[in-house]
Amino acid sequence: MTQTNDTLILAAGCVLWRRSPVDGELEICLVHRPKYDDWSHPKGKLKRGEDPVTGALREVEEETGYTAVPGGELATLRYMVNGRPKQVRYWAAEASGGHFTPNEEVDRILWLSPAAARSRLTQFRDRTLVDELFTAS
Template structure:
């Protein structure tokens, strides 16, 4: 595994001739200073693997990963760093499985036997020997390498561009009052569902209507603490862009999972600040051209616990646009 990882994709993982898309997670914990992972045994296939499954209709990859872990092993999780995607042939064609790390110290309940009949916490070496599908070792090795490098335990800082708004040309009132378009309102519900995969405890947002409306469904569903700051608006950022950089420096120093909702013209300052907190290889993966993020799109920066303020992985997820 490289010193830092990135994953940029759409809500369904894109095309590339993939017949089946799936997602799952490598649940991990540390016991007696040893990294342990959670394996499942499926009686239907008589195999040892990771909790995973196919996307439901309209579901995003992160949502699928969280749901499958809950269904197969009964554990609620929050996603950590993205792990390597694996591909292998199945009857319909090529299957692509996206994986995330997920820290948990809980012992799962006894499986119901419908899909999984046994779960097992074990150290990496034993897991490597038990896994039935050789390709399942790839995310395991990446997980172990991240642990050895002190980059496995992270918290998320999520940058959200507000959802699609009514056109400026069709709005004659104050710019701060310009609302979301019909598509934007649907994107806001997507944002709510997707943010649940990381479940940030705090939301910081521009006070303009289109940002407040984008983040409202998540704030209501999660009861996250919401803070409105005028420096994230287009107008105040234009006056003093350094205030936005200082805000992100403070958020990175605090170490609290957070989502930040802002506007397209503010994003260059945000991304430049984030780049200062990661190595050059990862910074090269940041979106470099305008508009940087599509309406409703989010950039998830995974921040190291062992090295406070250091971003070690990135991923981006786009909303649908109908």
């Protein structure tokens, strides 16, 4: 029997960006998750029945402490996690306020230039999202 769709993990996240308070250049926020010792875009599993963009913004705030204004939808990434398929929908989102406080899930964040963010991301699949940010409306 083939695997059914009910095992699909649904998640959402954002490529969170802002203009640098120093020079006005674009900066992208990456989160460090100590459990996996990785750098990624803020994302997480959707609650049952939760609208994906609402879930993406909730995860951004939970992981980074920042509220955000959603922009264009970016790529949906699909990959396997512990033998289960995972689907993560992403949006571009501009940080609109807040500040980071380390928590159990995320112990550090970095605001980086797009080039530095691409290099720092642990998963290669996450890098294309940085490029897409420039074409999202």
